[in-house]
Amino acid sequence: MAAQIFSxxxxxxxxxxxxxxxxxxxxxxxDLILPSRGVSGAAAINNLRRQGYVRPWLFVGPALMILAxxxxxxxxxxxxxxxxxxxxxxxxGLANYEWAAGDHDLRNSILNNILWLAxxxxxxxxxxxxxxxxxxxxxxxxxxxxxxxxxxAISFVGASVIWKxxxxxxxxxxxxxxxxxxxxxxFGGQPQVWISLPFWNNFFxxxxxxxxxxxFAMVILSxxxxxxxxxxxxxxxxxxxxxxxxxxxxxxxQIWGTIAVVWTTITILVLKVFDIVLTxxxxxxxxxxxxxxxxxxxxxxxxxxxxxxxxxIIIMIAVIPIMVWNIRQANRETGGH
Amino acid sequence: MATKTGKSFIGRFGVHIAxxxxxxxxxxxxxxxxxxxxxxxxxxxxxxxxxxxxxxxQSEAGRLxxxxxxxxxxxxxxxxxxxxxxxPRREISAFGVKSSAPTQYKAGSVVDLNDGVTLQMNADGGxxxxxxxxxxxxxxxxxxxxxxxxxxxxxxxxxxxxxSEGIGRSFMNSLTVTIPATxxxxxxxxxxxxxxxxxxxxxxxxxxxxxxxLLVVPLQMSLIPLLRLYNxxxxxxxxxxxxxxxxxxxxxxxxxxxxxYLLRSYIAGLPREIMESARIDGASDxxxxxxxxxxxxxxxxxxxxxxxxxxVWNDLLVAMVFLGTAPDQIVLTAKLNALLGSRGGNxxxxxxxxxxxxxxxxxxxxxxxxxxxxxxxxxxVKGG
Numbered sequence: 154m155a156a157q158i159f160s161x162x163x164x165x166x167x168x169x170x171x172x173x174x175x176x177x178x179x180x181x182x183x184d185l186i187l188p189s190r191g192v193s194g195a196a197a198i199n200n201l202r203r204q205g206y207v208r209p210w211l212f213v214g215p216a217l218m219i220l221a222x223x224x225x226x227x228x229x230x231x232x233x234x235x236x237x238x239x240x241x242x243x244x245x246g247l248a249n250y251e252w253a254a255g256d257h258d259l260r261n262s263i264l265n266n267i268l269w270l271a272x273x274x275x276x277x278x279x280x281x282x283x284x285x286x287x288x289x290x291x292x293x294x295x296x297x298x299x300x301x302x303x304x305x306a307i308s309f310v311g312a313s314v315i316w317k318x319x320x321x322x323x324x325x326x327x328x329x330x331x332x333x334x335x336x337x338x339x340f341g342g343q344p345q346v347w348i349s350l351p352f353w354n355n356f357f358x359x360x361x362x363x364x365x366x367x368x369f370a371m372v373i374l375s376x377x378x379x380x381x382x383x384x385x386x387x388x389x390x391x392x393x394x395x396x397x398x399x400x401x402x403x404x405x406x407q408i409w410g411t412i413a414v415v416w417t418t419i420t421i422l423v424l425k426v427f428d429i430v431l432t433x434x435x436x437x438x439x440x441x442x443x444x445x446x447x448x449x450x451x452x453x454x455x456x457x458x459x460x461x462x463x464x465x466i467i468i469m470i471a472v473i474p475i476m477v478w479n480i481r482q483a484n485r486e487t488g489g490h
Numbered sequence: 491m492a493t494k495t496g497k498s499f500i501g502r503f504g505v506h507i508a509x510x511x512x513x514x515x516x517x518x519x520x521x522x523x524x525x526x527x528x529x530x531x532x533x534x535x536x537x538x539x540x541x542x543x544x545x546x547x548q549s550e551a552g553r554l555x556x557x558x559x560x561x562x563x564x565x566x567x568x569x570x571x572x573x574x575x576x577x578p579r580r581e582i583s584a585f586g587v588k589s590s591a592p593t594q595y596k597a598g599s600v601v602d603l604n605d606g607v608t609l610q611m612n613a614d615g616g617x618x619x620x621x622x623x624x625x626x627x628x629x630x631x632x633x634x635x636x637x638x639x640x641x642x643x644x645x646x647x648x649x650x651x652x653x654s655e656g657i658g659r660s661f662m663n664s665l666t667v668t669i670p671a672t673x674x675x676x677x678x679x680x681x682x683x684x685x686x687x688x689x690x691x692x693x694x695x696x697x698x699x700x701x702x703x704l705l706v707v708p709l710q711m712s713l714i715p716l717l718r719l720y721n722x723x724x725x726x727x728x729x730x731x732x733x734x735x736x737x738x739x740x741x742x743x744x745x746x747x748x749x750x751y752l753l754r755s756y757i758a759g760l761p762r763e764i765m766e767s768a769r770i771d772g773a774s775d776x777x778x779x780x781x782x783x784x785x786x787x788x789x790x791x792x793x794x795x796x797x798x799x800x801x802v803w804n805d806l807l808v809a810m811v812f813l814g815t816a817p818d819q820i821v822l823t824a825k826l827n828a829l830l831g832s833r834g835g836n837x838x839x840x841x842x843x844x845x846x847x848x849x850x851x852x853x854x855x856x857x858x859x860x861x862x863x864x865x866x867x868x869x870x871v872k873g874g
Contacts, residue, residue, distance in 0.1 A: 157734075157818065161666040164738060168674040176681055180776040205691075208775055212685035213697065215678045216746055223712060223743025224704050230715035241718060280512075287509050290502070297509050299859065301516045306855035307848045308804030310823040314830065314844035315519045318526070318837060328537055328548075330837070332522060335538050364516065369866065376867055396501070425708050428806045432827050447710055448807070451717070458714050465710040476706045483702045484695075 172215070179211045228469075231462045239457035249463040259464070262441045266471075268355055269362075269426060269442065274419040276363045278412060281370025285378055286400060288371075298375065302368035309365070309428030316361045317433060320347040349438040358440060361429050366422065370415045377411035378404060417475045424471050443468050520848075523841040530642040531838035547583070547638040549592055554619055554630035569619040573611070573633065585611045585635035592634030603631075611635065647842040655833075657843050659817055660825040664803060664850075666734060667813070667821055671741035672798045676791055678742070679749030680757075684779050686750065687758035688765060698754070704747040713811050716740065720812065732814040740812050741805075745798045752797075752869050756790035757783055793865025796858050800851050822847040 187200040187207075238245050253259050284301060288294035304312065321331030322344055329335040334344040347357045381404060389403045405412070427444035434440045436449065447464035450457050526539045536548040552573050560567045574580065584593035587603060595601050597613040607621040609631065619631060652658035685691075686698055724731030760783065768778050806823040813819045815828070826843050833839045855862060 157662065157666055160734065161670055164670045164735070165673050168670060168738075169677065172674070172677040176677070176776070180774070184774075205689075209685045209689040209691035209694070212689065212775075212779075213682045216682035216750060217697075219678065219739070219743045220701075220704065220746055223716065223740060224707060224747070225700075227712035227715040228707060230718075231711045234714060241714075284509070284512055287505050287512075290505050291509060294509070297513050299856075300513050302859075303520070303852065303855065304516065306800055306804075306851040307520070308806070308823050308851070310806050310826050311804075311844050311848040314826060314840050315523050317830070318522055318841060319519055321837075330535060330538050332518070332538065332540070335540075364519070367516075372863055372866055421706050421708075425710065428823075428827075431806070432830055444708075444710055444807075447713075448810075451714060451811070458718065462714050465708070465714065468708045468710050472706055472708055476703050479706060480699050480702050484699065 175215065176211070179214075180208070183207055183211065231465050231469075234458055234462040235466050237459050237462075239455075239459050241458045245459065249459045252460060253463050253467065258436075258441055258446060259443075259467075261439060262436075262443045262446045263467070265355055265440060265442050266424065269359060269423045270420060272356070273359050273362050273366070273423050274416045276359075277366040277370045277419050278374075278415050280363070280367045281372075281415065282374050282405075282412070284367065284371045285375035286404070289375065289378060298368075298371060302372060304365045305368045307365065309361075309426075310432050312361050312365055313429050313432040316357075316364070317348075320357060322346045348434055348440075351439065354434070354438055355440055358429055358433055361433075362423070362426060366419055370419070373415050374408065374411060377408040381407050417478070421472060421475060424468055523844050526837060527647055527842040527845045528643045528645070529647075529838070530644050531647065531836075533639065533642055534837050534841075536639075542643075543641050545581075545638040545640055547636055549634065549636055551589070551592070551632070551634050553632050554617060556628035556630045557625040558628065559630075560625050563620075566620045566622060567624050568621075569617075569625065569630070571617060572615045573617055573635070574615040578639075579615055580637035580639040582611065582613050582615055582635045582637050585633055587631065587633055589632075589634060593636045597635075609633075647838045648846075651839055651842045651846065655829065655839060655843065656817055656820075657822070657825060657846055660820055660822045661846065663819060664822040664847075667737055667741070667809065668799055668802045670734075670738045671745070671802045672795055674738060675742045675745045675749050675798065676795060679746055679753055679794070680784065680787065680791065681779065682746075682750050683753035683757050684775075684783055686754050688778075688783075689775060701747050701750050701754075705751055707747075709744060709807060712744070713807075717811060730814075732812060732819065734813075734819075737808065737812045740808055741798075741802050744808065745801065748797070748869065749794050752794050752865060753787065753790055755868060757787060760786055789861060789864060790868065792858070792861040793868065796854060796862050797865055797869075799854060803851055 183204055187204050189197045189201045189204065192200070234241050235249055236244060236246060238248075284298070288297050291297070307315070319332045320334075321329075322334055323329055323331070325344060329338050329344055333347065338344055348354050350357070385403055385407070386399060389399050394403070425444050426442055427448060430436060430440055430442050430445040431448070436442070436445050443464055447461050447468070450461040450464060522539050525542055526534055529539065529542050533542065537544075554573075555569055555571060559571070560569050562568070572579075573582075582597045584596055586592045586594035587601070587609065588594070595611075597611060600608050600610040602608055605621070605623070607619070609617065609619050611617045611633065615637075617633070619625075652661075686694060686701075720731045720736055723729075764782060765778060768782055773781070804823065806827060809821045809824050810827075813821065813824070815824065820828070826840075826847050829840060829843055
């Protein structure tokens with residue numbers, strides 16, 4: 154363990170030191186090769202111009218290299234591998250996609266993912282917005298927001314344990330130590346095994362993600378709400394609008410852009426949801442989702458890279474519209490810059 | 491007018507209640523594992539954690555000693571003792587001798603069993619079984635009783651989990667993964683962000699678009715090719731394919747698009763005049779970056795560091811793909827996941843382990859919430 158701590162410290166020093174050495178050294182080298190000081194005016198201007206071509210690439214170089222190896226190459230390779238067999242060696246054409254079209258587990262996962270997509274982003278955004286509006290009106294709103302925001306710092310695995318404890322089931326007549334069943338029993342209901350309850354168990358898993366992400370939606374929307382000009386609200390009050398009208402007709406339309414950003418951010422998160430399903434059910438009882446199914450195929454029986462890659466591509470296809478929209482938004486904003 | 495103020499009073503009261511309900515729903519789950527992790531492990535299964543400050547009651551069964559323990563007293567054969575033996579005493583409220591009626595008699599009462607045999611059981615667990623005839627057989631009388639124990643809080647669970655369940659070791663592993671993976675990307679991203687914000691070069695717009703695109707590329711797209719790459723490199727050089735170096739670089743790569751995006755939007759917003767006056771004074775881009783941009787960017791660097799720290803610390807997927815599951819590599823999240831499988835019913839282990847895994851993020855989060863929120867706003871609200 155001492156060796157491990159030592160190597161971690163060593164890596165930090167090497168990593169940071171290496172970065173500093175690279176950036177400083179590369180700059181110095183460029184100045185030496187193309188000097189701009191101590192040479193004649195024309196040569197200096199010429200060298201400065203040539204430096205201007207090279208220097209940006211020195212700055213973005215390391216980042217570009219890492220991005221190329223860890224993101225750009227893999228995206229292309231995954232697409233490529235989806236046309237190959239389990240070991241990634243022989244070309245199988247569209248066989249993996251044919252398998253995907255007919256596979257029962259995969260269809261089930263897609264349906265579950267759609268269910269998640271329909272519920273979680275909407276629930277988080279709606280709850281986040283409601284809480285943001287309510288907490289804005291009270292003196293202890295900041296504390297309340299902090300507490301609702303807190304689950305965002307908790308890992309999905311930790312959150313799964315927390316909620317598994319709430320869903321804990323014991324036989325009828327026994328003392329229920331899971332909060333949900335205890336409440337149900339207190340009111341005379343039947344304790345249930347929530348995480349294997351057909352169809353509804355998906356919702357019990359979604360609750361975990363909603364619990365985590367509502368704080369995110371709340372913070373972003375709360376700051377957007379504060380950006381709404383006072384006058385519009387005052388005008389609405391003078392015109393006799395009730396609180397619900399003010400909320401739906403004055404506030405919501407003005408922060409529509411922010412709502413879209415929150416919605417899409419959570420949508421992407423939902424498409425990648427993996428940890429919660431793995432730890433709660435590992436896809437049993439019809440709760441499988443794409444990301445967990447892919448993980449399963451990556452390692453099942455030594456791993457099937459072809460099918461795993463195909464599932465990754467399916468997730469990617471779902472993300473592409475949001476990606477295009479994001480790039481367009483960004484281009485519009487930086488267009489004048 | 492009177493009705494109006496009345497309505498707004500109810501309305502305001504309603505807002506307080508509504509927020510309170512939300513806060514309770516959002517905090518109760520975490521509170522549950524915190525309280526449970528501090529409870530005695532027998533009490534965790536005996537009563538819900540919300541009852542942990544009340545005496546916990548449970549139904550128990552035991553067997554009195556057999557004939558060999560009998561003594562003669564006043565012409566009767568007597569077996570005496572305490573049902574709890576040398577173990578911890580609990581308070582008995584009722585007892586019985588049939589499993590169908592385990593709490594038939596109140597503690598302290600003398601019960602006629604059969605043929606003149608009487609059993610008395612007291613609240614402290616002491617019992618007297620007496621009979622006019624000698625007892626026979628080694629198997630003593632079966633008894634059932636309801637006992638209650640005072641609330642008991644302990645840090646034993648933490649000791650067990652940290653030192654014998656391997657959570658302590660995993661905690662160190664998580665730190666080993668997280669700190670370098672947080673520090674390394676910062677400088678790399680900062681230089682790239684500066685170039686993308688303030689230097690003009692062909693392909694800059696394309697690069698920005700690519701980075702914004704990569705921002706949303708699912709991690710799943712990277713896993714298989716990188717796993718193959720790592721395996722290939724491992725085989726080629728004869729080194730293990732699952733190493734800390736591998737995961738540091740992987741987390742650096744996965745964190746870079748967000749880092750560059752976040753830093754670029756901040757650095758691009760720095761006042762142009764500062765940059766230009768420095769340039770007129772003859773400062774090079776490198777000097778401007780180091781002497782002006784870096785110090786001014788401290789808040790956004792802190793935001794990113796917190797994000798990356800939380801993301802790496804809480805990550806399960808990358809750790810499961812790129813690190814092994816041996817004790818010297820397994821991180822907290824993966825360990826917790828493994829415990830869910832192997833210790834599924836041991837809530838004292840699970841709640842304690844879970845609390846240990848979330849405590850570091852919670853501390854980071856509470857102490858640096860301001861930076862966290864700022865980063866969140868800058869990272870997702872594009873252009874306001």
